[in-house]
Amino acid sequence: MPSTDFDTNTMSSTNNISIQSNLKICCVCNTEIQRGPFITALGKIWCPEHFICNTPSCRRPLQDLGFVEEQGQLYCEYCFEQYIAPLCAKCGSKIKGDCLKAIGKNFHPECFSCSYCGKLFGNSPFFLEDGLPYCDNDWNELFTTKCFACGFPVEAGDRWVEALNNNYHSQCFNCTMCKKNLEGQSFFAKGGRPFCKNHAR
Numbered sequence: 378m379p380s381t382d383f384d385t386n387t388m389s390s391t392n393n394i395s396i397q398s399n400l401k402i403c404c405v406c407n408t409e410i411q412r413g414p415f416i417t418a419l420g421k422i423w424c425p426e427h428f429i430c431n432t433p434s435c436r437r438p439l440q441d442l443g444f445v446e447e448q449g450q451l452y453c454e455y456c457f458e459q460y461i462a463p464l465c466a467k468c469g470s471k472i473k474g475d476c477l478k479a480i481g482k483n484f485h486p487e488c489f490s491c492s493y494c495g496k497l498f499g500n501s502p503f504f505l506e507d508g509l510p511y512c513d514n515d516w517n518e519l520f521t522t523k524c525f526a527c528g529f530p531v532e533a534g535d536r537w538v539e540a541l542n543n544n545y546h547s548q549c550f551n552c553t554m555c556k557k558n559l560e561g562q563s564f565f566a567k568g569g570r571p572f573c574k575n576h577a578r
């Protein structure tokens with residue numbers, strides 16, 4: 378959220394018995410503020426006329442506005458929104474509050490969610506596919522190759538067979554009747570399932 382906490386102080390006469398550490402030096406113009414109001418914000422001291430938005434075309438006083446510090450410069454909430462706020466990679470609108478950086482992009486925290494089920498990741502792991510994040514479950518469901526016989530994923534390094542428009546672990550590509558392994562063997566298809574020569578009919 379844009380920060381709005383700052384104090385406007387008016388120096389009282391007792392403060393004028395100033396020793397070095399009590400000097401009020403504006404952090405912009407480096408002049409001592411002898412009398413009159415000054416502003417403390419972000420742990421620094423400012424003349425009111427220097428506590429302004431950094432955008433040259435704006436220069437709004439920030440005393441009554443929300444403001445944001447960006448790389449050491451102050452911007453009013455309007456300029457921040459217009460010029461500086463990053464765009465959310467998911468919904469495309471500006472991120473005025475908390476910004477979550479992930480996979481090299483900016484997101485509203487509530488927009489960084491599974492591309493399939495919409496679940497927020499929080500601290501849980503996610504998987505990337507084509508630059509989009511997916512939760513564990515959906516990624517497994519959507520992007521892993523599963524063995525048609527046993528239902529478990531065919532993982533990198535597994536030997537597998539592609540047959541009858543399905544994928545099988547090599548050891549799962551068996552005759553539907555007698556379970557004889559059919560990898561590299563001639564086989565027959567009935568109802569989309571493989572059968573050995575003996576059980577083909």
Ligand SMILES: [Zn+2]
Nearest residue numbers: 403406424427
């Ligand atoms: Zn100043």
Ligand SMILES: [Zn+2]
Nearest residue numbers: 430435453456
């Ligand atoms: Zn401004």
Ligand SMILES: [Zn+2]
Nearest residue numbers: 465468485488
């Ligand atoms: Zn968003």
Ligand SMILES: [Zn+2]
Nearest residue numbers: 491494512515
């Ligand atoms: Zn999901």
Ligand SMILES: [Zn+2]
Nearest residue numbers: 524527546549
């Ligand atoms: Zn299998």
Ligand SMILES: [Zn+2]
Nearest residue numbers: 552555573576
């Ligand atoms: Zn058989």
